[in-house]
Amino acid sequence: MSTIASRIPEILKHAIAQNEKYNIYTSIRSQDQITIPKISNSSQLLSNKIAAIKDNIATIEEPTTCSSKMLAKYTSPYEATVMTLLNKAGAITIGKTNLDEFGMGGGTTNSYFGSTINPTIKNAVEPYTAGGSSGGSAAAIAADTADFALGTDTGGSVRVPGAYTGVFGFKPSYGRISRWGVVAYAQSLDTVGILAKDVDLVRNVYDVLNQYDSKDPTSLSQEIRNKIEDSTHLRDRSIDKLRIGLINQLGANDLSPDVKEIWQKMLSTVQDHHHLIPVSIPILKYALPAYYTLAPAEAASNLSRFDGIRYGYRSDDDKNNYAKTRTEGFGKEVKTRITLGNFNLNADSFKNSFLKAQNVRLAMKSQFNSIFALPNSLTNSSAPKNGVDILIAPVSMSTPPTLKKYMSESSIEAYANDMFVTPASLCGLPAISVPWESTSGNPVGIQIIGQYGDDKKVLEVAKHLKELNKI
Amino acid sequence: MVRCHRLFSTSSPLLKKKQELLIPGYKLKCGLEIHSQLDTKFKLFSLSKTSFQSTPNSKISYFDASLPGTQPLLNPEALLFALKAAKALNSTINTFSTFDRKHYFYGDQPLGYQITQHYQPYAQGGFLKLLPHDNESITGEKIINIEQIQIEQDTGKSIYTELENEAFSKIDLNRTNIPLIEMVTKPDFETPEEIRCFIKKYQNLVRHLGICTGDLETGAMRVDVNISVNNGHRVELKNLSTTSSVINAIKYEYKRQIKLIESGETSKVIQETRGWDGSKTVRLRTKEGALDYRYMPDPELPPIILENGINESLKLPKLPDELMIELKNAPYNLSNKDASILVNDLKLLNYYFQLFEETVIKNKVESKLPGNWVIHELLGGFTKLQIEFNPNLINVLKLSELLISINNEQITKSSAKLLLQHLMNNPGDLKRPILELIDDYDLGKESNVDQDLIGEIINQVLEEQSEIVELIKSGKRLNSVKFLVGQCMRLSQGKIKPNIFEDELKLKLGI
Numbered sequence: 001m002s003t004i005a006s007r008i009p010e011i012l013k014h015a016i017a018q019n020e021k022y023n024i025y026t027s028i029r030s031q032d033q034i035t036i037p038k039i040s041n042s043s044q045l046l047s048n049k050i051a052a053i054k055d056n057i058a059t060i061e062e063p064t065t066c067s068s069k070m071l072a073k074y075t076s077p078y079e080a081t082v083m084t085l086l087n088k089a090g091a092i093t094i095g096k097t098n099l100d101e102f103g104m105g106g107g108t109t110n111s112y113f114g115s116t117i118n119p120t121i122k123n124a125v126e127p128y129t130a131g132g133s134s135g136g137s138a139a140a141i142a143a144d145t146a147d148f149a150l151g152t153d154t155g156g157s158v159r160v161p162g163a164y165t166g167v168f169g170f171k172p173s174y175g176r177i178s179r180w181g182v183v184a185y186a187q188s189l190d191t192v193g194i195l196a197k198d199v200d201l202v203r204n205v206y207d208v209l210n211q212y213d214s215k216d217p218t219s220l221s222q223e224i225r226n227k228i229e230d231s232t233h234l235r236d237r238s239i240d241k242l243r244i245g246l247i248n249q250l251g252a253n254d255l256s257p258d259v260k261e262i263w264q265k266m267l268s269t270v271q272d273h274h275h276l277i278p279v280s281i282p283i284l285k286y287a288l289p290a291y292y293t294l295a296p297a298e299a300a301s302n303l304s305r306f307d308g309i310r311y312g313y314r315s316d317d318d319k320n321n322y323a324k325t326r327t328e329g330f331g332k333e334v335k336t337r338i339t340l341g342n343f344n345l346n347a348d349s350f351k352n353s354f355l356k357a358q359n360v361r362l363a364m365k366s367q368f369n370s371i372f373a374l375p376n377s378l379t380n381s382s383a384p385k386n387g388v389d390i391l392i393a394p395v396s397m398s399t400p401p402t403l404k405k406y407m408s409e410s411s412i413e414a415y416a417n418d419m420f421v422t423p424a425s426l427c428g429l430p431a432i433s434v435p436w437e438s439t440s441g442n443p444v445g446i447q448i449i450g451q452y453g454d455d456k457k458v459l460e461v462a463k464h465l466k467e468l469n470k471i
Numbered sequence: 472m473v474r475c476h477r478l479f480s481t482s483s484p485l486l487k488k489k490q491e492l493l494i495p496g497y498k499l500k501c502g503l504e505i506h507s508q509l510d511t512k513f514k515l516f517s518l519s520k521t522s523f524q525s526t527p528n529s530k531i532s533y534f535d536a537s538l539p540g541t542q543p544l545l546n547p548e549a550l551l552f553a554l555k556a557a558k559a560l561n562s563t564i565n566t567f568s569t570f571d572r573k574h575y576f577y578g579d580q581p582l583g584y585q586i587t588q589h590y591q592p593y594a595q596g597g598f599l600k601l602l603p604h605d606n607e608s609i610t611g612e613k614i615i616n617i618e619q620i621q622i623e624q625d626t627g628k629s630i631y632t633e634l635e636n637e638a639f640s641k642i643d644l645n646r647t648n649i650p651l652i653e654m655v656t657k658p659d660f661e662t663p664e665e666i667r668c669f670i671k672k673y674q675n676l677v678r679h680l681g682i683c684t685g686d687l688e689t690g691a692m693r694v695d696v697n698i699s700v701n702n703g704h705r706v707e708l709k710n711l712s713t714t715s716s717v718i719n720a721i722k723y724e725y726k727r728q729i730k731l732i733e734s735g736e737t738s739k740v741i742q743e744t745r746g747w748d749g750s751k752t753v754r755l756r757t758k759e760g761a762l763d764y765r766y767m768p769d770p771e772l773p774p775i776i777l778e779n780g781i782n783e784s785l786k787l788p789k790l791p792d793e794l795m796i797e798l799k800n801a802p803y804n805l806s807n808k809d810a811s812i813l814v815n816d817l818k819l820l821n822y823y824f825q826l827f828e829e830t831v832i833k834n835k836v837e838s839k840l841p842g843n844w845v846i847h848e849l850l851g852g853f854t855k856l857q858i859e860f861n862p863n864l865i866n867v868l869k870l871s872e873l874l875i876s877i878n879n880e881q882i883t884k885s886s887a888k889l890l891l892q893h894l895m896n897n898p899g900d901l902k903r904p905i906l907e908l909i910d911d912y913d914l915g916k917e918s919n920v921d922q923d924l925i926g927e928i929i930n931q932v933l934e935e936q937s938e939i940v941e942l943i944k945s946g947k948r949l950n951s952v953k954f955l956v957g958q959c960m961r962l963s964q965g966k967i968k969p970n971i972f973e974d975e976l977k978l979k980l981g982i
Contacts, residue, residue, distance in 0.1 A: 058540045071539065078533055080540060183539040188770035217544055218771050298770050301572050304583020305537040309642065322576055345574070345765035354767070 004048040004092065005036045011050060015094055015145040022117040022130075024139045026055045027062040028095035037090040045204045047090030052140035052149040055096035056103055057192070058181035059083055066183050067111035068101045070306050070313045070329035080181020081213045082150060082192055089208040094146060097136030101331045103154055103185040104299065106414055107406045108135025108161070110333040115407075118400050119143040120165050120443055129406045131161035131396075134193065138165040141195050148196035148205050154185050155291050156395070156421025158193030162433035163395035163445020168202050168462065170194045172455050174428030175220035177206075178213030186298035187218065189291075189425045199463045202432075206455065220453075228377045228453035235374065239464055242274040245371055245388035249284040250420055256398035262436055262444045263394055269468050270392070277388055279371045284423055286360045291422040292415055293344050293357035300341025303334070336411065365427045372451035390454075390461050394420050395433045395445035420447060430455040432462045436469055492722055493662060497729050501666060501721065502618075502658035502697040505673060506651050507683040508625060508690075509552040515624050515650035516543030516586065516772075523689065527643035535647045537581035543772055549650035550775065552682040553593060553622050556652055558785045559680055560617055562597030566777040570622075570769040575762050579627035579642050587623035587653075589766045593775060594620040599672060604795045604807055606668040615669055616657040625649040658697060663718045663725075670694060670714050675791050675815055687713050696721060700728040703740045709755060710746040720747040727752065794820070802831065805842050812846055819845065822862045829871035836871075836878040844874060848888055852895045865894060865901070872905040881906065885965035886914040915966070925967065929975055932958045943980055952976055 008031060019025045037047060053059060056066045058076035065071045086093065100110040107129040108116040116135040118128040119142045130139045134151025138161030141149050151158040153171035162169020170193055177192040184190060194205045213219045246267070252260050270276060308314030308325035315324040330338070344353045369376045373387030397417055406414075424431035429452055433445035446465065450458040493499060514521055517532040534541040557564050569591045572584040597617040601609045627647040629640045654673075660666050674685035674692060684691045694717050696708040708724060711717045724745065731739045744761075745752040778784075789797070791814045797803065798810035805813070813820040823845045830836035849870065853860050873891060876882045882890070890908060894900055900908060909915050932955055933940055939955065942948040952973065959972040 064539065066539070074539070076538065076540065078538075179540075180542060181540040184771075186770070187542075215542065215544070217542055217773060297767060301574060301584060301765075301767055301770075304574060304576065305539075305581060307576065307578075307583065309578055310536055310581060311538070342765060345767050347763050347765075350766070358768075 008034055008036070008092075011145075012094065015140075018119065018143040018145050022119045022139050022143055023114050024097060024116055024119075024136050024143060024145065025052070025095045026065050026067060026098050026113055026136070029061060029093065033061050034092060034094065035087075036092065037087075044088075044090035045208050046086065049091050049147045049201065050145075051086055051091045051093045052095055052097050052137055052146035053083070053093055054099055054134050054137050054149070054151045056099060056152060056183040056185075057082060057096075057150060058183070059093070059096065061093075062096055064096070064183065065112070066102045067099045067113055068330065068334070069112045071311075072112060072313065074312050076181070078181065081178035081211075081215060082209050083181065085178075085208050085211065086150075086205075091148075091205075091208075095140075097134070097140050097149060097151075099136055099151075100133035100157075101334050102183065102299070102303065103133040103152055103157055103190075104333050104337050105132045106156070106160055106417060107403070108132040108139075109403065109407055110331055112331065115403055117403070118165060121400065122441070124402075127403045128400045129164065129403050131164035131400060133157040133161075134169075134195065135161045135164075137195050138162055138167060138169065141165065141167045141197055147198075148194060148201050150205075151193045151195055152182060152185070153191050153193040153425065154189045155295060155425045156418050158195060159395050159421050159431060159433040159445065159447060160417075162195055162435070163447075164400040164443060166435040166437070166443030167195050167197050168199050168435065169433040169445070170202050170206065170459065170462075171424065171431050172206060172210065173220070173430045173453050175218050176430075176453075176455060177209045178211065178216045178219055180213055180215040184298075184302045186295040187302070188298060189295060191425075191428075199434075199459065199466060203459050203463075206459065210455070224377055224453075231375060231377060232454060232456065239460060240273070242390065242461065243277055243373065243386075243388045244270060244274050245277050245279040245391040247284065247391055247393055248278055248280045249282065250393045250423075252394075254397055254419070255394060258399055258440055258442065259394060259397065259444050263446075266436060266446055266469075267392075270465070273468065276392075279388060279391070281364070281367045281371070281423070283360060283364050283367050287364065287423045287426060288415060288419055290357040290360040290364070291418065291426060292340070293353050294361065294426075296337040296341035297344045297354055298341070299334075300338045300345065303330070303338055306330075333411075361426050364423065368423075368427050368429065368451075372454075374451040374454055374457075376452045378452055389450075390457060391449040393447045393449060395447045396420060399440070399442035399444060424449050428452055430458045432458050434462045434465050434469075492725070494729060497725070497732070498701050499661055499663075499721075499725055500658045500699050500702065501660035503654075503656045503660070503666065503669065504695040504697070505654045505670075506625075506693040506695075507556075507654070507677055507685070508692070509549050509650040509652060510681070510683050510691075511546060511548045511552060511650055513546050513548070514648040515546055515549050515622070516648055517546075519648075521649050522645055523691075525645055527641070527645060530645045531647065535581070535644055537583075543586065543769075545772065545775070546650065549622065550593075552650070552680075553620070553652050554777075554781065554785055555680045555682055555787060556654070556677065557594035557597065557620055558782060559676055559787055559790060560594075560597040560599055560620070560654070562594040562617060562620055564594050564777065564782055565591065566779060566781065567591065567774055568593040569774045570772040572767045572769050573764040574767070575764060577626070577629075578640055579629045579644070579647070581627065581644060581647060585624050585626065586769060586772070588621035590768065591774075592619045592621035599669065599676070600792070601665060601668050601672065602792065604792075604799075604811065605672055606664065608662075608664045609668060613659075613665055615659045615665070618655040618657055620652055620654045623651050623653055625651050658699070663721045666696070666721065667714060667718055670717065671815075672791070678817055679788060679790055681788070698724050698728075700725060700732065700740070703728065703732070703737065704742045706740070706742070706752075707744045708747060708752060709744055716747050716749070720752055723747075723750075724752050791815075802838055803827065803842065804838065809842055809846050812850075813842075816860065818862055819850070819860055822860075822867060825867040826871055826874070829867060830874045830878070834871070834875050834878070836874050840874050840877065844870065844891075848891055852892060855892075856895060864898065865891070869894070869901055869905070876905050876909065882909050882914055883965045883968060885960055889965070890914060914964075924963070925971065925975055928959050928962045928967075929972065929979065931962065933979070940980070943982065949982060952980070952982070 058064045058080045060079050064076045098116045116130045118130040121128040137149035137151040140146045142165035158169040196202045212222045307322040313329040315328050318324040369381040375383040431449040436444045517534040519532040522530040571589040574584040601613040627644040677683040678685045699705045742758040744755045746755045794814045798805045826841045831838045956972045
């Protein structure tokens with residue numbers, strides 16, 4: 001039996017080769033940098049599992065660049081809590097993956113290190129996007145360079161790349177996984193996410209990372225974790241007959257023909273086994289404007305710290321202020337969002353944009369609470385009598401576009417593609433993209449969304465759905 | 472030393488100054504914003520130690536340096552200290568308050584924003600009363616209302632310097648993220664004296680609460696002033712590092728604005744921020760140049776949620792106003808001035824209370840003694856030595872031993888003064904019992920008064936001071952008999968009670 005240690009050279013060789021083809025990694029560890037957990041630990045949940053980590057999660061072995069010129073040479077002196085937990089559980093990290101700069105984008109094209117290419121489109125004449133912003137993590141899985149990858153999902157950044165590369169992309173409930181060491185884009189929305197081809201492995205990684213962390217002020221308290229556990233135990237409905245909600249506002253009308261075909265086929269399969277129940281969340285029409293008001297505002301604030309004084313890029317010409325450093329250090333999309341965010345925060349527009357968006361967010365949470373059978377343990381809302389167990393929705397309008405097409409789109413077009421994924425982000429709900437194959441062979445993702453804290457149910461249904469897909 | 476000077480400054484000349492400054496027809500209106508560093512063990516949102524005068528950049532955590540991926544965690548001690556201030560200032564404590572980010576770029580502001588409480592501060596309203604016992608210029612009582620108090624982070628420090636003819640700034644992040652409370656008053660001040668009195672009272676209050684050193688000189692407390700004349704535009708005064716620069720800046724600014732008004736240039740009084748350069752106020756920025764701070768609710772710090780009964784469950788020590796009343800009444804019966812000296816120096820106050828306990832309560836010493844000896848003899852001794860009061864130099868038990876000896880008539884007051892001075896200069900003798908020292912240095916009061924000796928001394932004094940004796944006899948300087956008593960005491964080395972000399976002298980002089 002070959003030990004994991006003896007397989008490492010081969011694993012690295014494959015990763016390097018795939019990286020050359022698809023530009024997946026911002027850095028790949030050398031043999032010396034890889035620590036193999038001791039054999040006595042092999043009974044652990046993730047022993048011998050190869051991990052790829054999105055490069056906005058702090059590690060000490062290599063730089064944490066966020067795919068930005070600003071941090072291209074920055075190495076963190078401390079590691080993220082998720083890294084500590086992965087190491088303890090026996091996982092072997094081989095490198096850091098490419099992303100849209102600071103997580104801002106949907107195609108992994110806004111990177112200082114160039115675009116990541118989708119490895120799943122076989123015989124492609126021209127390159128396709130892997131989705132973003134966790135495109136590197138998704139491609140790392142799709143190209144079989146790692147068993148699982150960590151991404152971050154602020155407004156779909158794990159689910160969209162998962163859908164585009166045909167792998168599971170799971171965004172847990174907000175606050176479940178520690179953000180300590182995760183570079184903030186918009187921290188009221190940021191969640192660490194998990195990508196893998198095997199949904200059981202997604203579940204194992206989730207079980208390892210699903211821990212309260214006192215270093216993270218938004219980490220879900222042990223008390224509420226226990227409360228959620230209790231409330232889910234009271235539920236007795238079996239997986240064989242679920243009440244699945246179909247959101248009117250996230251309908252098939254906006255889908256491209258190939259996605260629409262899959263979507264309808266999938267629905268008829270599901271209907272053979274479960275109750276499909278149409279539900280309405282009217283406020284979802286404001287999800288995109290609310291998201292693109294709040295996320296850039298938080299981003300503008302969070303990115304204020306990059307002034308070139310203490311670490312990171314500093315312009316030689318920057319003698320009197322930080323403008324030059326920031327102009328040169330940030331890419332175009334980041335600067336666009338900083339400008340937009342600051343506009344939303346200025347004294348004249350704060351009330352009319354930022355506060356309204358926050359109110360939309362609150363109303364949206366309560367509308368979601370009114371359709372789930374499980375009460376929300378954060379707000380103590382009462383659940384409706386005939387509520388649904390989970391919701392089902394598309395992940396994106398189309399199968400992955402070519403890089404050329406994607407990059408020629410306007411910002412508005414690119415933002416509009418996020419309409420299916422931003423609602424779960426705004427409300428902190430657990431959601432997963434389940435891979436489904438289209439007739440053309442191009443990947444499509446089906447999204448499962450659960451009540452706040454109901455992560456296990458979401459994973460359970462994802463596994464079940466994948467099995468239905470095989471029938 | 473600085474503190475001692477302030478303690479001894481008398482308040483009576485202030486009354487005159489007040490009348491001199493204000494010009495009829497020009498109404499002065501001021502408000503204060505006071506930032507106080509909370510004297511907590513750790514910083515506001517990290518576990519780095521707070522420090523004063525440490526090696527630059529030696530007390531910083533990853534969060535203080537704003538490294539990517541770090542997060543703030545509220546230090547509950549800072550919240551407790553802030554709550555004490557709110558209760559002491561009679562403010563309404565909000566059971567729900569939140570943190571906001573105030574954005575601006577500055578080299579010593581590593582996050583690019585300051586975490587503060589803009590939209591929902593933890594405390595609102597409240598007041599501090601200025602009373603006659605604080606300052607003679609206050610007649611009746613003057614209420615200064617408080618707008619709000621908020622918790623916020625301090626910034627780092629920039630030191631501007633030059634290297635090879637190029638200006639650059641050095642940045643020290645030790646101060647970054649130290650907890651502050653910002654207290655904002657309503658514009659209720661009408662004279663500079665009220666402001667002086669308020670600052671002193673506020674400093675003393677935070678010291679009694681044990682939440683801030685209250686020192687302006689070290690920057691632990693910083694005062695900004697809003698000033699307007701005849702309800703004109705409001706000018707903000709900043710960079711005022713001592714109480715006297717606060718007062719001088721207000722006086723200057725008051726006159727500057729009046730000059731503009733008198734010369735018909737009222738429009739030149741504009742809403743602006745001015746600094747103090749030591750002799751005049753200078754423009755820092757105008758309203759047009761003001762920054763838009765782009766306040767945003769902090770997206771990761773949870774709100775502070777307090778129980779309804781929080782105000783009742785906060786325990787405060789006895790506060791200065793209550794202590795003043797206590798000290799001026801039985802059993803202490805101190806004068807306003809003496810009480811005020813004690814209340815304005817916590818160390819001295821505690822020393823006094825302990826001494827009172829040891830002497831008056833436990834040993835039935837006359838109740839005036841502890842006050843007189845602490846404030847006049849002991850504190851005077853420290854002033855002479857040019858050092859700050861230190862309760863350990865002459866500890867409470869040693870001074871009480873001495874006062875008990877006086878009370879038991881084992882030593883006269885004047886000899887006791889000499890002995891105290893000796894002990895302060897020769898701490899080696901502190902180990903020895905007072906009674907032993909009295910014997911050794913021959914300071915004992917003559918218990919059997921030697922009438923011959925008294926006569927001898929009196930005759931010598933009358934001879935030496937013949938001019939004064941004539942004046943007394945002619946009835947012109949009757950009070951000078953005290954002077955003669957003093958001379959007799961000097962010759963007797965204080966061993967004979969002064970009233971014996973006085974009786975004898977009056978007999979001889981026939982008055």
